Amino acid sequence: DTEVTQTPKHLVMGMTNKKSLKCEQHMGHRAMYWYKQKAKKPPELMFVYSYEKLSINESVPSRFSPECPNSSLLNLHLHALQPEDSALYLCASSQPSSRVGSPLHFGNGTRLTVT
């Protein structure tokens, strides 16, 4: 079982809906990430939080809004999505930035379908 928990596992939403994806970790990691993965493609980085502050936004459209309420939780708020936003959304966490690199611990993702 993964130590990074994502809810829900599956989500179907219409283009006018507002929904949120949630991610939780209790490993004491202070860096948390959102990745997006389309079918048969590699994960693509969306956002990075370091010590609860947004440090990287990979030019993600504003219909995706991340939030890090505390060191254990990461949310991704969704609004007015398009069908092409359908994908597997992966949350990950790691040790704080160290300039020597740390492995990422991934959750099992939320499978999002936008209708």
Add this chain to the structure above:
Amino acid sequence: SQQGEEDPQALSIQEGENATMNCSYKTSINNLQWYRQNSGRGLVHLILIRSNEREKHSGRLRVTLDTSKKSSSLLITASRAADTASYFCATDRSGYSTLTFGKGTMLLVSP
């Protein structure tokens, strides 16, 4: 683009055989990592190799890194059906774990 390119894109072998996957990348790196992903699930970290290292082992896994050729390889020895998965290399330019993933190799191990 920093994105790695794995080859082959797909690999089919029998149990007990060895599987080798290669990864090439374009710019300098701090470290390179390999991950496994079972269908529809999250990624699992396998090995991290730093730019000043040439080879690393973990159980049945052996990773090499050649920074002069900007390439890495992952060898899985004595493969098992449970090794069936997609394998991704990921490059970390800065050491701050903002990874860029390669396109992946789909490995199928038949009993």
